[in-house]
Amino acid sequence: MVVETVKSTRSARVQVLLYRGKSFVTGLRWHPLGSVTGHMKEARQYGREHHLDIVAIRRTPAIIQAGFVARSDDVTKGMYSLAATLAGQLGDSWIAAWRTDSDLDQYALVAVYQGGVISGCDMIGTGAEVRRRVAQQRSRGISFTHEYLPSEFEMGGHPLDVEELLQPSNLKREYRLRPLVFGLSKTELVQLSILAGLITVGVLGWAQWENHQAQIAKEAAFQAEQRRLEELARLQKESGVEQPPQALEHPWAKRPSVDDFLEQCSRVIYQLPLSIAGWEFSDALCDGTQVVSSYRRSGNSTADNLIKATLGHFPGGPVFDESKSLALLKFDISLPAAGDEPLKAADDMLANLSSWLHNFSQQPTLKEVPVEVPVQPAVPGQPAPPPPPPPQWKQFELRYATGITPLDALTGAPAQGLRLREIKTKYETGHLLWTVTGDLYAK
Known part of the structure; x- marks a missing residue:
């Protein structure tokens, strides 16, 4: 042949x-x-x-x-x-x-x-x-x-x-x-x-009844395969790199890169004013899908003042608490998936990341957390699938608090296998204090 x-x-x-x-x-x-x-x-x-x-x-x-x-x-x-x-x-x-x-x-x-x-x-x-x-x-x-x-x-x-x-x-x-x-x-x-x-x-x-159940099972199997292929195509489009089928089993492949997370979150947070029509900035949190900032009323400012001042800047406008003294302003962002990448040994990756942050006088905690592999649901009319094999990677939760902006501290950091979960900042005594949470995946 x-x-x-x-x-x-x-x-x-x-x-x-x-x-x-x-x-x-x-x-x-x-x-x-x-x-x-x-x-x-x-x-x-x-x-x-x-x-x-x-x-x-x-x-x-x-x-x-x-x-x-x-x-x-x-x-x-x-x-x-x-x-x-x-x-x-x-x-x-x-x-x-x-x-x-x-x-x-x-x-x-x-x-x-x-x-x-x-x-x-x-x-x-x-x-x-x-x-x-x-x-x-x-x-x-x-x-x-x-x-x-x-x-x-x-x-x-x-x-x-x-x-x-x-x-x-x-x-x-x-x-x-x-x-x-x-x-x-x-x-x-x-x-x-x-x-x-x-x-x-x-x-x-x-x-x-049995034949009807078999037909449902066939359709469910093909629909599941179609969704799997569509998800793989989405990863390839967003990452710009052809992805292997195994990428669908790797959680880090579906999450945004550290650089994209830092850039988009910082761009929105840095543009938030410290005061809007007498409402004072309190804190902000970015989780990769939106930035949620909170403002507290001061003096004789009113909810109407804040609504008018933010019109056209925050989709949906402010959301107030029952006392109308605390307001949340939301801004949606969209981050592409980073795609799959090889992982290195856990000892090397932990040492590299902690050393980088120590250079900025940070005290990070990197705690291993259990990896939960999702169990595929049973197809109607079919026996339950076998349990998934144990994962071939480890996951460590990263946390640290700092007065240095994450964009300054993490730009250029060893980001292989690193994915950020959220960036939070709080305004206290004239300074912004930052808290960074993420996940490090390693072998």
């Missing part, structure tokens, strides 16, 4: 396998279609929204699914979807990986669960990448009926005879990619009408 990597400005995930003159495309974006009679309309809508114009449609009794790709990925109609070709022969529950070239550390991976190709499991990668993806699916509690894995993975299963499966006599028209813009042919419309009638009759008789 010959492997050709598609040169594309759009997506590096799309690749093509050439076998006996036939082209098999990997890296499709798989998406479930909800409508039986209008699934092509739904597919075209999805393609327009995501700038994808070529599709492979899979229909099984349990699911209708579309795999999308773009012409800009050097993919054309008539090529075959590798995942669809194998799924049409291997059934509804399996995972397969095999080496594409004996001279390269390059493996193909395809996985199907409950009739649908699993998003992110139609790919080509190195042996290490594919092993991690197989382990990831197992960790999610998925139990495949069949596992076809190479012996060098040492993960069980049996080798896949991909040459037998991809020979021309096994290829069907339904495995081919086709353009979205042309919609359905007359023959396809007739076939779809017949299929819709048969499915309608079948659905009327398929009202047993």
